[in-house]
Amino acid sequence: xxxxxxxxxxxxxxxxxxxxxxxxxxxxxxxxxxxxxxxxxxxxxxxxxxxxxxxxxxxxxxxxxxxxxxxxxxxxxxxxxxxxxxxxxxxxxxxxxxxxxxxxxxxxxxxxxxxxxxxxxxxxxxxxxxxxxxxxxxxxxxxxxxxxxxxxxxxxxxxxxxxxxxxxxxxxxxxxxxxxxxxxxxxxxxxxxxxxxxxxxxxxxxxxxxxxxxxxxxxxxxxxxxxxxxxxxxxxxxxxxxxxxxxxxxxxxxxxxxxxxxxxxxxxxxxxxxxxxxxxxxxxxxxxxxxxxxxxxxxxxxxxxxxxxxxxxxxxxxxxxxxxxxxxxxxxxxxxxxxxxxxxxxxxxxxxxxxxxxxxxxxxxxxx
Numbered sequence: 001x002x003x004x005x006x007x008x009x010x011x012x013x014x015x016x017x018x019x020x021x022x023x024x025x026x027x028x029x030x031x032x033x034x035x036x037x038x039x040x041x042x043x044x045x046x047x048x049x050x051x052x053x054x055x056x057x058x059x060x061x062x063x064x065x066x067x068x069x070x071x072x073x074x075x076x077x078x079x080x081x082x083x084x085x086x087x088x089x090x091x092x093x094x095x096x097x098x099x100x101x102x103x104x105x106x107x108x109x110x111x112x113x114x115x116x117x118x119x120x121x122x123x124x125x126x127x128x129x130x131x132x133x134x135x136x137x138x139x140x141x142x143x144x145x146x147x148x149x150x151x152x153x154x155x156x157x158x159x160x161x162x163x164x165x166x167x168x169x170x171x172x173x174x175x176x177x178x179x180x181x182x183x184x185x186x187x188x189x190x191x192x193x194x195x196x197x198x199x200x201x202x203x204x205x206x207x208x209x210x211x212x213x214x215x216x217x218x219x220x221x222x223x224x225x226x227x228x229x230x231x232x233x234x235x236x237x238x239x240x241x242x243x244x245x246x247x248x249x250x251x252x253x254x255x256x257x258x259x260x261x262x263x264x265x266x267x268x269x270x271x272x273x274x275x276x277x278x279x280x281x282x283x284x285x286x287x288x289x290x291x292x293x294x295x296x297x298x299x300x301x302x303x304x305x306x307x308x309x310x311x312x313x314x315x316x317x318x319x320x321x322x323x324x325x326x327x328x329x330x331x332x333x334x335x336x337x338x339x340x341x342x343x344x345x346x347x348x349x350x351x352x353x354x355x356x357x358x359x360x361x362x363x364x365x366x367x368x
Contacts, residue, residue, distance in 0.1 A: 036063040054083035088117035107131045141165045175199045190219040206233045243267045258287040292321035296328040311335040326356035
C-alpha cells in the first residue's frame with residue numbers, strides 16, 4: 001500500500017516538482033516504510049519551498065528521531081512549535097525526544113504544555129508520569145497515571161505503571177489492586193504476575209508470591225528472574241530443596257548468574273551441604289570477584305569445615321571489600337582464636353562487636 005502511494009506521489013512530482021503537499025505526503029510514506037533518509041530528503045525539499053510549513057517540520061523531526069539524530073529532531077519540533085504554538089503533537093514529540101536524551105525536566109515541561117492544550121491526552125499523561133518516576137517524584141507520577149486511568153479505566157499500561165509507582169512508595173496493597181486489575185484484563189501476560197509477585201514479596205506474603213511466580217514460569221518457562229525469585233521465596237519458607245531446584249533451573253538457563261549461585265550456595269549452607277556451598281560460592285567469586293558477601297559466606301563455610309587458613313583468607317578479602325561486615329570480622333576472629341592467634345582474635349572480636357553488639361554473646365569465654 002505504501003509503495004503504491006509512493007509511486008503515485010512520484011508521478012505527481014514528475015509533473016509538478018514543487019508540489020509541497022506531494023513532497024510532504026511522500027515523505028510520510030517513506031517514513032512508514034522506515035526509509036527515513038528518503039523521507040528527510042523529501043521533507044527538506046518541502047521546507048525549502050515553504051520554510052513556514054509546521055507539518056513538514058514535525059514530520060522531518062520524526063524521521064530524524066527514528067534515525068537517533070535527536071538534536072536535529074528537537075530543532076525541527078521547536079520550529080514546528082514556533083510556527084504553531086497550539087500543536088500538542090509537536091510538544092509531545094519534543095518531550096518524547098527529551099526523554100530519549102534523559103533531559104527529564106525539559107520532557108516534563110513539554111508534556112505539561114501538551115496536556116494543557118489537550119487535557120484528555122492519555123499518551124502525554126503516561127509519558128509525563130514516567131518522566132516523574134524517573135525523577136523519583138512518585139507522588140506526581142501516581143497522580144498522572146491515575147488521571148489517565150480516569151480517562152481510560154482499562155488502560156493496562158497506566159494500571160501497570162501506577163502499580164509500579166505505588167510499590168516504589170511502599171503502597172504495596174494498592175499496587176496489588178492495580179496488578180490484579182491488569183491480570184483480570186490480560187490474564188496471559190507474564191509480566192503482570194511478576195509485578196504482583198514482587199508486591200507479595202514486599203509484604204512477606206511468600207506463598208502468594210510463589211503462586212504468582214509459578215504463573216510467570218508457566219507462561220514463560222525461561223524467565224530466569226522468576227525462577228530466582230521463586231527460589232528466594234521458597235528459601236524464606238524454609239523449603240530449601242525447592243529453592244535449590246529453582247536456582248538450578250535458572251543456572252541451566254544462565255550458567256554465569258552469580259546471584260543465583262550465591263543464593264543456591266546459601267540454601268546448601270543451611271542444609272549443611274558444605275562442599276556444594278563452597279563450590280557455588282567459588283564459582284560466584286570467579287564471576288564477581290568483588291562480591292564481599294560471597295567471600296564472607298565461603299569463609300564461614302571454610303570455618304565450619306575446619307579450614308582455618310582459608311577462612312582467614314576469605315574473611316580478610318570480605319573485610320577489605322566491605323569493612324562494615326560484622327560477621328566477617330567475627331568469623332575471622334574465631335579462626336584466629338582456633339589457631340591460638342589470640343591478639344589478632346581479640347582485635348577482630350572488638351571490631352565485630354562494635355559493628356554488631358549482638359555478637360557479644362557468641363564470643364568464646366577464653367577471648368572475653
